[in-house]
Amino acid sequence: MSRVQQVGCSFCREFNAASEESRFYNLFHGEIKRRFLWETENFVVVPGIGHLQKGYVLIRSKDHYQSIAFLPLNLTQELAALRLDVITNIETIFGGNIICFEHGAVAPDLRGAACTEHLHLHILPCPSLRPTLREAVNLRPVEDLSSLGEYVARREPYILYGERTELFSFESQYLPKQFMRRRVAAALGRPGDWDWREGVNERGQATEPEIIETVKLIEQHKKKS
Numbered sequence: 001m002s003r004v005q006q007v008g009c010s011f012c013r014e015f016n017a018a019s020e021e022s023r024f025y026n027l028f029h030g031e032i033k034r035r036f037l038w039e040t041e042n043f044v045v046v047p048g049i050g051h052l053q054k055g056y057v058l059i060r061s062k063d064h065y066q067s068i069a070f071l072p073l074n075l076t077q078e079l080a081a082l083r084l085d086v087i088t089n090i091e092t093i094f095g096g097n098i099i100c101f102e103h104g105a106v107a108p109d110l111r112g113a114a115c116t117e118h119l120h121l122h123i124l125p126c127p128s129l130r131p132t133l134r135e136a137v138n139l140r141p142v143e144d145l146s147s148l149g150e151y152v153a154r155r156e157p158y159i160l161y162g163e164r165t166e167l168f169s170f171e172s173q174y175l176p177k178q179f180m181r182r183r184v185a186a187a188l189g190r191p192g193d194w195d196w197r198e199g200v201n202e203r204g205q206a207t208e209p210e211i212i213e214t215v216k217l218i219e220q221h222k223k224k225s
């Protein structure tokens with residue numbers, strides 16, 4: 001199947017690269033033979049760089065979309081199901097409360113606290129951020145991921161935050177870059193570690209041993225089940 005790609009997008013290049021050119025493969029010094037932890041028709045799951053916590057993963061779309069707000073309806077349904085599956089797996093393998101978030105970009109010039117511009121949903125074990133977010137921003141319940149399309153219509157960047165059963169969104173135009181990673185890093189007691197770029201060396205390799213641990217534990221779990 002031919003895929004919608006964006007020239008200059010590092011993830012699109014990654015997704016279509018031969019394995020030896022794969023940034024993901026090289027990130028892990030060739031230790032991980034498979035490039036994705038889980039895969040569905042339109043999405044893949046990869047470990048999160050700037051590994052704030054064991055069990056930190058990202059869901060990414062195979063086609064180039066800037067954020068969930070741009071997905072067609074059938075893909076929001078596929079993503080909603082995958083989100084629950086990944087949360088269940090991460091909870092089973094790593095334990096604790098599982099949260100997810102997206103820095104939702106709506107246009108190249110309106111990135112809204114985004115960290116990269118190819119759709120990615122962060123999922124990881126972390127204490128609930130709801131109480132502190134509620135104090136800082138206006139949380140709006142999200143019944144269905146397809147409703148995020150409203151932000152595109154309004155050209156308003158957003159942040160999606162959720163736990164297993166509930167999802168919320170809020171406007172992010174005036175929030176700092178990697179806003180949610182800053183919040184998560186603080187909640188995990190490592191406030192200095194919010195910038196994911198710190199987790200990669202000058203050759204683009206992941207420097208964090210915890211990432212390998214995360215991948216190994218997930219692969220072991222998959223063999224058992």
Ligand SMILES: [Zn+2]
Nearest residue numbers: 009012064118
């Ligand atoms: Zn892309």
Ligand SMILES: [Zn+2]
Nearest residue numbers: 103114115116
């Ligand atoms: Zn992000």
